[in-house]
Every structure is written in structure tokens, then in C-alpha cells.
Amino acid sequence: MKILFLDIDGVMTSSSTQPIHIQGAKLYPFSKESVQALNSILQTQKVKIVLTSSWRNVFDVEKQCQIFEENGIIQMPYGQTTNLKYEKRDIEISNYLKNKNIESILILDDMYISGFEAYLLQTNASTGLLMSDVPRAIGLLHSSYKNHSAF
Numbered sequence: 001m002k003i004l005f006l007d008i009d010g011v012m013t014s015s016s017t018q019p020i021h022i023q024g025a026k027l028y029p030f031s032k033e034s035v036q037a038l039n040s041i042l043q044t045q046k047v048k049i050v051l052t053s054s055w056r057n058v059f060d061v062e063k064q065c066q067i068f069e070e071n072g073i074i075q076m077p078y079g080q081t082t083n084l085k086y087e088k089r090d091i092e093i094s095n096y097l098k099n100k101n102i103e104s105i106l107i108l109d110d111m112y113i114s115g116f117e118a119y120l121l122q123t124n125a126s127t128g129l130l131m132s133d134v135p136r137a138i139g140l141l142h143s144s145y146k147n148h149s150a151f
Contacts, residue, residue: 002046002141003105005093008053010110010125030071034129039074041134045141048078052089056080090114102145106137
């Protein structure tokens with residue numbers, strides 16, 4: 001199985017856009033280029049999306065799927081990591097991967113994820129995921145995942 005760990009803010013959104021307010025949360029609209037880039041990855045790779053974003057704590061699965069669909073993302077989230085707080089994304093990812101048969105992983109995030117450098121495509125929060133990032137993302141998905149027991 002190939003897993004794409006997806007953050008939303010700074011990856012699918014950019015800090016250069018105006019926020020919108022939904023259910024008391026300040027959110028940024030998805031960037032059209034980021035949606036196009038993600039869809040390009042999804043169209044060429046058999047991968048399952050696992051949310052690492054704080055959005056998983058704001059919206060239930062049904063609302064997450066609705067947001068993905070409304071923004072034109074061609075695949076709905078498969079799952080999400082547990083919430084251990086903002087700074088612990090490395091542990092959240094490591095815990096998710098335990099006892100799973102994983103072929104490869106890709107982490108799309110604007111934060112640095114310690115211990116997962118070989119699988120991380122770190123985006124610039126002011127631009128989000130770009131079409132120019134797609135070849136590198138696909139290349140990372142072609143790398144075999146080696147289990148991390150450091151966490």
C-alpha cells in the first residue's frame with residue numbers, strides 16, 4: 001500500500017489568500033494549482049490519502065469528504081492520524097504506520113517532519129503545493145518505505 005500523508009494548511013491552501021470562517025474556524029480556500037498538483041499525483045499513483053492536518057480535529061469525516069469534493073479533489077481521504085498535538089506529527093505518522101504493510105509513503109506538509117526526511121516534500125506555506133512539486137512527489141512515492149522504529 002502507498003500512503004500519502006496530507007496536511008491542508010500550507011499545502012492545499014496558501015497564506016497569501018484571504019481566510020474564510022466555517023464552524024468557528026479560520027480556514028483558507030484550497031489553491032487551484034494545489035488541487036491540480038494533488039490530482040496529478042493521485043492520477044498517476046495508486047495511493048491512499050491519510051490526513052495529518054489539524055482540519056481532522058475541526059471537521060468530521062463526512063465534512064472532510066465534502067470539502068475535498070467541493071474543491072475538485074478526485075479522491076477522498078482514506079484515514080487520518082491520531083491527534084497528539086501540532087508538534088508531534090512525526091509520532092502520529094509513525095504510530096499510523098505500525099503493523100501495516102506499507103510499500104511507500106509521501107508526506108506533503110509545510111512543516112519539517114523529523115525522522116521522515118526521505119519521504120517529505122515540504123511545501124512553502126505562502127504558495128502551497130505547486131505543479132513543479134509533482135515530479136519530486138512521484139519520485140518519493142517510488143522510493144521504498146523502510147520502517148522507522150525510532151519512535
